[in-house]
Amino acid sequence: MTTSRADTQPNSAQLTSVYDGANPRVVEMFDRISGTYDRLNRLFSLGVDRVWRKSAVRALQLKPGMRVLDCSAGTGDMSFEAHRQCPGVYTTLYDPAATMLELADAKAKKLGITTYDLTCGSAEKISVADEQYDRYMVAFGIRNFRDLGLGLRELHRILKPGGCGVILEFTPDRSAVIDRLFRAYMWWVMRPLGGMVSNDREAYRYLAETIQRFPSSTRLLEMYHEAGFSRVEAVPLSLGIATRFLLTK
Numbered sequence: 001m002t003t004s005r006a007d008t009q010p011n012s013a014q015l016t017s018v019y020d021g022a023n024p025r026v027v028e029m030f031d032r033i034s035g036t037y038d039r040l041n042r043l044f045s046l047g048v049d050r051v052w053r054k055s056a057v058r059a060l061q062l063k064p065g066m067r068v069l070d071c072s073a074g075t076g077d078m079s080f081e082a083h084r085q086c087p088g089v090y091t092t093l094y095d096p097a098a099t100m101l102e103l104a105d106a107k108a109k110k111l112g113i114t115t116y117d118l119t120c121g122s123a124e125k126i127s128v129a130d131e132q133y134d135r136y137m138v139a140f141g142i143r144n145f146r147d148l149g150l151g152l153r154e155l156h157r158i159l160k161p162g163g164c165g166v167i168l169e170f171t172p173d174r175s176a177v178i179d180r181l182f183r184a185y186m187w188w189v190m191r192p193l194g195g196m197v198s199n200d201r202e203a204y205r206y207l208a209e210t211i212q213r214f215p216s217s218t219r220l221l222e223m224y225h226e227a228g229f230s231r232v233e234a235v236p237l238s239l240g241i242a243t244r245f246l247l248t249k
């Protein structure tokens with residue numbers, strides 16, 4: 001199998017990680033920690049990530065027949081929530097890390113979901129023609145883009161006119177007290193515990209560091225406008241620990 005800009009594969013076909021466009025070190029890191037990713041996600045968020053995902057998918061107002069790109073899909077939880085809320089949607093689970101998508105594939109089969117495909121690729125080079133998708137979603141993914149501006153322009157390009165996308169991300173717009181507590185939790189709990197359970201200290205240091213130095217919601221809103229989105233809105237979640245952005249083309 002060749003790996004060019006991106007590989008679109010039918011379910012169950014062998015997937016190949018894509019390093020073109022993405023940061024190879026980041027992709028390799030997610031391939032390495034994929035086995036413990038879901039367990040640690042639930043543990044560190046105390047299950048709150050499920051609530052955030054539900055609210056993000058609800059904001060998309062999905063309808064049967066819609067095509068949805070799940071960019072940075074990882075192990076697929078956003079797509080599965082989309083299928084739960086609207087069984088008639090078609091999702092493309094899109095991510096450069098093949099091992100993450102293989103786990104997503106296994107989960108989809110267990111859930112009996114059939115209307116999806118798996119595509120290895122980076123946000124910076126989405127190998128899809130213009131205006132193919134009604135919706136997109138990116139949960140905790142934009143922090144990993146090598147070039148955020150380029151990735152956002154690509155997401156705008158593949159969206160149909162009038163379509164919209166949702167972005168979920170940790171943002172530093174919390175009150176001073178919550179920010180201090182959250183930073184302490186990340187640095188003293190998530191980073192060492194994640195490193196120990198996944199046996200990958202570098203990965204959990206990277207995750208904690210990128211969360212800490214990510215741009216504010218105000219800067220992100222400017223970047224969404226610069227990428228071409230006509231309407232953008234931000235809703236803080238759980239005292240501003242994360243933010244849900246809705247971007248309309």
Ligand SMILES: C[S@@+](CC[C@H](N)C(=O)[O-])C[C@H]1O[C@@H](n2cnc3c(N)ncnc32)[C@H](O)[C@@H]1O
Pocket residue numbers: 021022023026027030071072073074075076077078095096097100121122123124138139140141144145146
């Ligand atoms: C923190 S995980 C989020 C996975 C999933 N969306 C979730 O909510 O659990 C981030 C994902 O971003 C992917 N990623 C890394 N670099 C990327 C890039 N340049 N473009 C798109 N996705 C990327 C990783 O492979 C990883 O699966």
